[in-house]
Amino acid sequence: MSPEAPILEVEGLKKHFGGLKALDGVSFSIHPGEILGLAGPNGSGKTTCINAISGVFRVDGGQIRYLGQPIQHLPAYRRVRHGINRTFQVPRPFLGLTVLENVMVAATYRGGRNVNPRHILEDIGLAEHADRPARSLNSSQQKMLGLARALATHPRLLLVDEIGAGLNPVELSSMAERLRSYAEQGMALLVVEHLMDFLDRVTDRLLVMDAGNTLFSGKLQQATEDSRVIEAFLGG
Amino acid sequence: MPKTWRSTAVIVAITLLTFVFVPYIYNNQFLLFNMMMYMALALGLNIIYGYTGYLPFGYVGFFGAGAYGGALAITFLHWSPYLAVIVGGGAAVLVGMILIPLFRLSGAYFSIANLAAAEALYYIVANPHLESITQGPYGISLPQVYDPNGAYWTMLFILLFALVLSGFIRGSRFGLALAAIRENPLSASMSGVNVVKLRSISWLLSALVAGLAGATFGWYISVFYPETVFGLGIGVFTIVFVLFGGIGTVLGPIVGTLILYGAYNYIGISTPQYFQLVYGLIIVLLVLFLPNGLVSLAKRRGIDVP
Numbered sequence: 001m002s003p004e005a006p007i008l009e010v011e012g013l014k015k016h017f018g019g020l021k022a023l024d025g026v027s028f029s030i031h032p033g034e035i036l037g038l039a040g041p042n043g044s045g046k047t048t049c050i051n052a053i054s055g056v057f058r059v060d061g062g063q064i065r066y067l068g069q070p071i072q073h074l075p076a077y078r079r080v081r082h083g084i085n086r087t088f089q090v091p092r093p094f095l096g097l098t099v100l101e102n103v104m105v106a107a108t109y110r111g112g113r114n115v116n117p118r119h120i121l122e123d124i125g126l127a128e129h130a131d132r133p134a135r136s137l138n139s140s141q142q143k144m145l146g147l148a149r150a151l152a153t154h155p156r157l158l159l160v161d162e163i164g165a166g167l168n169p170v171e172l173s174s175m176a177e178r179l180r181s182y183a184e185q186g187m188a189l190l191v192v193e194h195l196m197d198f199l200d201r202v203t204d205r206l207l208v209m210d211a212g213n214t215l216f217s218g219k220l221q222q223a224t225e226d227s228r229v230i231e232a233f234l235g236g
Numbered sequence: 237m238p239k240t241w242r243s244t245a246v247i248v249a250i251t252l253l254t255f256v257f258v259p260y261i262y263n264n265q266f267l268l269f270n271m272m273m274y275m276a277l278a279l280g281l282n283i284i285y286g287y288t289g290y291l292p293f294g295y296v297g298f299f300g301a302g303a304y305g306g307a308l309a310i311t312f313l314h315w316s317p318y319l320a321v322i323v324g325g326g327a328a329v330l331v332g333m334i335l336i337p338l339f340r341l342s343g344a345y346f347s348i349a350n351l352a353a354a355e356a357l358y359y360i361v362a363n364p365h366l367e368s369i370t371q372g373p374y375g376i377s378l379p380q381v382y383d384p385n386g387a388y389w390t391m392l393f394i395l396l397f398a399l400v401l402s403g404f405i406r407g408s409r410f411g412l413a414l415a416a417i418r419e420n421p422l423s424a425s426m427s428g429v430n431v432v433k434l435r436s437i438s439w440l441l442s443a444l445v446a447g448l449a450g451a452t453f454g455w456y457i458s459v460f461y462p463e464t465v466f467g468l469g470i471g472v473f474t475i476v477f478v479l480f481g482g483i484g485t486v487l488g489p490i491v492g493t494l495i496l497y498g499a500y501n502y503i504g505i506s507t508p509q510y511f512q513l514v515y516g517l518i519i520v521l522l523v524l525f526l527p528n529g530l531v532s533l534a535k536r537r538g539i540d541v542p
C-alpha cells in the first residue's frame with residue numbers, strides 16, 4: 001500500500017430511520033496522519049456517520065473501505081480490533097467500574113499486543129482518579145475517559161464526536177493540540193464539531209453536511225465564505 | 237492470582253465442610269439438600285443476572301428441563317443417575333441455545349419473554365399427548381435409582397462447581413468483559429468485546445448449573461410432576477435470594493440463600509400462618525432499603541466482597 005492510499009474511503013453511504021434519510025449518499029476519504037473536520041447543523045447526520053463507520057448498525061447502501069477492504073459487514077468489535085475506534089457525543093462509560101477498569105476492558109480485548117492502561121490514564125490526565133468509580137467523574141472527565149478507552153485499543157482511525165462541547169477555553173486548546181499530535185503520529189481522525197474555531201485549530205480540511213447530504217467539501221476558510229454553508233448554519 | 241480466586245477457595249472450603257459435617261448434628265437432610273440446591277441456583281442465576289444484567293424470570297425452565305432430561309435418560313436409556321445428571325445439564329444447555337434469540341430484547345421484555353418460554357416448556361412437558369415420553373401431567377417416578385445420599389453428595393458437588401465457576405469468572409478477564417456488557421453493551425463492543433458470544437457463553441453456563449441442579453433434584457425426590465419442577469415459585473425464590481445477598485458477587489447468593497431460606501423454613505415450621513406475610517415484607521423492605529443486597533453493607537464500609 002502506497003503512503004498516499006487512504007485509510008478510510010466512504011462512498012455513497014446511506015442510512016434511513018423509517019422515512020428519515022439520515023445519510024443520503026455521503027462520500028469522503030481520510031489518509032493516515034490526516035484530520036478531516038465534519039460540521040453541520042443539528043440532526044444533519046454527523047453522529048450517524050460515525051455510527052455507520054464504527055459499526056453500531058448496518059448501512060442501507062454504499063461502501064465503507066478501510067485499508068482498501070470493505071468493512072460494512074463486520075461487527076463493531078471486529079472493526080475495533082482492526083484499528084477503528086470512536087468517542088461518543090454523550091459519554092458512555094462503564095459507570096459501575098473504576099476508571100482503570102474502564103480502560104482495562106479495551107486494553108484487554110483489543111487483540112494484539114498488550115497496552116498498559118495506567119500509561120493511557122497518565123497521558124490523558126486521569127491517573128489520580130484510577131481507582132474511583134467512573135460514576136463519580138464529572139462530564140468532561142467522562143469525555144476524557146471515553147477518549148482513553150478508545151486510545152487503549154490503539155486506533156489507526158479515530159472518530160471523535162463533539163469532544164469540544166462543554167470544555168472551557170483552556171481545555172479546548174489543549175484538546176486541539178492533543179488531536180493534532182495524534183495525527184502527527186500517523187493516526188487518521190474524523191473530528192465532528194460544531195465549534196468552528198476549534199475545528200480551525202485542528203485542521204484545514206472540512207466537510208459540511210446538511211440533512212444527510214454533503215453540502216461542502218474543501219478548505220475550512222472557503223467554507224466560511226460559502227453561501228450554502230452560511231445558510232445551513234444560520235437557517236438550520 | 238486474583239484476590240477473588242483466593243477468597244473463593246476459602247468459601248469453597250467452608251461450604252464443603254459445612255455440608256459434610258452438619259448432617260451429623262442436624263438430621264433434616266431434605267432441608268440441607270434444598271439449601272444446597274437453592275445456593276447452586278442462586279449462583280447460576282447470578283452468572284447471567286449479576287454478571288451481565290439480564291434477569292430471566294423463567295430461569296426455572298432450565299431447572300425443569302434438567303429434571304426431565306435426567307429422568308428420561310434414566311427411564312429410557314437406563315443410564316446411571318450420575319450420567320443422567322449430566323444429561324439434565326445438557327438438556328438445559330440445549331434449551332438455552334434455543335432461547336439465545338431472546339437477547340435481541342432488552343430489559344423487561346427479555347425477562348417476560350423468558351418467562352413465557354419457561355411456561356411454554358412446562359405446557360409441552362405436561363401435555364397428555366406426550367404421555368408416552370414425559371408421562372404428561374401424571375408425573376415421573378424413578379424408584380429404580382432411589383438414593384438420597386448419592387443425590388445429596390452430587391448436589392454438594394454441583395454447588396462447589398457453581399462456586400468455583402462463579403469465582404473463576406469474577407476474577408478473570410472474561411468476568412471483566414461481562415461487567416462491561418452489564419454496564420454498557422455498546423461501549424463494550426467499542427472496546428473490542430464480542431458481546432454476543434460472551435453473553436451467550438454466560439447464558440449457557442447459567443443454564444447448565446440449573447439443569448444439573450434440576451436433574452439431581454428429580455433424582456433425590458424420585459417422584460415429581462411437571463408443576464413440581466417448573467413451578468414459578470422456585471424461580472422467584474432464587475431471584476429473591478440473589479437480590480437479598482447481593483448480585484454480581486460470589487458470596488452474595490450464598491449468604492442470601494443461607495439467611496432467607498433458613499428464615500423461611502424457620503417461619504414455615506414455627507408459624508406457618510405468617511409465612512406469606514413475612515415473605516412479602518422481606519421483599520418490600522429489601523427493595524426499599526437494600527436494593528443492592530446484604531453485601532452492599534460491607535461494600536459501603538470499604539470491605540471488598542468476593
Ligand SMILES: Nc1ncnc2c1ncn2[C@@H]1O[C@H](COP(=O)(O)OP(=O)(O)OP(=O)(O)O)[C@@H](O)[C@H]1O
Nearest residue numbers: 017020022040041042043044045046047048049089
Ligand atoms: N437510532 C436512530 N433512530 C431514529 N432516528 C435517528 C437515530 N439516530 C439518528 N436519528 C435521526 O437521524 C438524524 C441525524 O441524526 P444525527 O444524530 O446523526 O445528527 P447529528 O448531525 O449528529 O446532530 P447533532 O449535532 O445534534 O449531534 C436526526 O434527525 C436524528 O433524529
Ligand SMILES: [Mg+2]
Nearest residue numbers: 046047048089
Ligand atoms: Mg451528533
